[in-house]
Amino acid sequence: MRIFFAGSIRGGRQLIPTYLHIIDFLKSHDCTIISEHVASQVLEKTEAKMTEQEIFEKDTTWIEESDRVVAEVTVPSTGVGYEICHAVAHKKPVLCVYEKGAKVSAMVLGNTSKYVTAIPYSDKKQLEETLQDFLEK
Amino acid sequence: MRIFFAGSIRGGRQLIPTYLHIIDFLKSHDCTIISEHVASQVLEKTEAKMTEQEIFEKDTTWIEESDRVVAEVTVPSTGVGYEICHAVAHKKPVLCVYEKGAKVSAMVLGNTSKYVTAIPYSDKKQLEETLQDFLEK
Numbered sequence: 553m554r555i556f557f558a559g560s561i562r563g564g565r566q567l568i569p570t571y572l573h574i575i576d577f578l579k580s581h582d583c584t585i586i587s588e589h590v591a592s593q594v595l596e597k598t599e600a601k602m603t604e605q606e607i608f609e610k611d612t613t614w615i616e617e618s619d620r621v622v623a624e625v626t627v628p629s630t631g632v633g634y635e636i637c638h639a640v641a642h643k644k645p646v647l648c649v650y651e652k653g654a655k656v657s658a659m660v661l662g663n664t665s666k667y668v669t670a671i672p673y674s675d676k677k678q679l680e681e682t683l684q685d686f687l688e689k
Numbered sequence: 690m691r692i693f694f695a696g697s698i699r700g701g702r703q704l705i706p707t708y709l710h711i712i713d714f715l716k717s718h719d720c721t722i723i724s725e726h727v728a729s730q731v732l733e734k735t736e737a738k739m740t741e742q743e744i745f746e747k748d749t750t751w752i753e754e755s756d757r758v759v760a761e762v763t764v765p766s767t768g769v770g771y772e773i774c775h776a777v778a779h780k781k782p783v784l785c786v787y788e789k790g791a792k793v794s795a796m797v798l799g800n801t802s803k804y805v806t807a808i809p810y811s812d813k814k815q816l817e818e819t820l821q822d823f824l825e826k
Contacts, residue, residue, distance in 0.1 A: 562792040563765030604799030611796065628700030630762055631794035633770025641778050655699040657768035659748065662741030 553583045553687065556618035556644075558636065559590045561599075563629035568593065571624055573676060574649070577683055578622065586614045615639050621646040622683070625670070626654040633659060640665045647686040649673055690720045690824065693755040693781075695773065696727045698736075700766035705730065708761055710813060711786070714820055715759065723751045752776050758783040759820070762807070763791040770796060777802045784823040786810055 555578055559571040571591035578585055589595050599607055611631075615621060621639040623632055625648045637659075639646045645667050650656050652672040660670050669686070673679040692715055696708040708728035715722055726732050736744055748768075752758060758776040760769055762785045774796075776783045782804050787793050789809040797807050806823070810816035 560765070562794055599795070604795045605801055606799070607795035608799030608801055625767055628697070628765045628767050629794070630765050630767070630770035630773075631796040633767035633772075634774045634794065634796035635770075636767075637771045637774030637778070641774070657699055657766070657771065658736070658741045658744035659768040659771035662743070662745030664742055664745055 554617065554619045555583045555585055556615050556621045556635075556639070557585050557587050557590050558621060558623040558632045560624075560627040560629035560632060561590065561595060562631065564627045567624060567627055570626075570679075574622060574624060574679070574683065577680055578687075581684070581687055583687070586618055587611070611635065612638055615644065616642050618644060620644055620686070622686070623648045624650065625656050625660055626650045628655075628657070633657065636660065636663075636668065640667045643667060645669075645686075645689070647671070647682070649679060649682055691723055691754065691756045692720045693723050693752050693758045693772075693776070694727050695724070695758060695760040695769045697761075697764035697766035697769060698727065698732060699768065701764045704761060704764055707763075707816075711759060711761060711816070711820065714817055715824075718821070718824055720824070723755055724748070748772065749775055752781065753779050755781060757781055757823070759823070760785045761787065762793050762797055763787045765792075765794070770794065773797065773800075773805065777804045780804060782806075782823075782826070784808070784819070786816060786819055 648670040785807040789811045
């Protein structure tokens, strides 16, 4: 299964360890993560060599080419919000996960599209169970 | 002209004075702001009485019913990102404005849709000129 992983880049990088954990879990369950760079510590250096248009085209095309999208939405991010909507427009199932208690947008929590599911987690075990369920659906 | 104004709500409310300035400027230029509540100091209390689904349906419907969208994208916001993409999907011209130097998403800065324009401002005069240009197009 080809998964586009979405996480905050310019909105704040404090959750990189969680992003890495999600990506590692999905990879260990036979998924290919198209956007593994999102959890890279050197991402911003890599993307600095690309134009803004190249980054936009790359990310939107990758979403279109994916089977499903997993978004970590704890850290507010304009890019992640855009990507979730782009995925919905292309009929991709999107799992949004977030730390319990985080102030998550109503565009995510209240999303009435059948493609979007939003589930909080209290610890890594819960997060993994949620990811596992999403893969088995 | 009916304008949907998008600004950060749960992502952070520090730019409410700017949101108010934009809304007042647009209203003084014969625009109706459908989503004036975005700049309300009591918004979160009002929305607390609605379900997440009601907020989602209200905001997406308002975008669909608008003529154009103005988004202030300085503060990272998953909701604003979602709304910009939703507006593009419905062929609404979207003006994204941001404080010069802000770390704005490549989904905005590099957006290759003909509907999205992103312009920084250094002061209120520049911001007003950008809004004026958008209205005259």
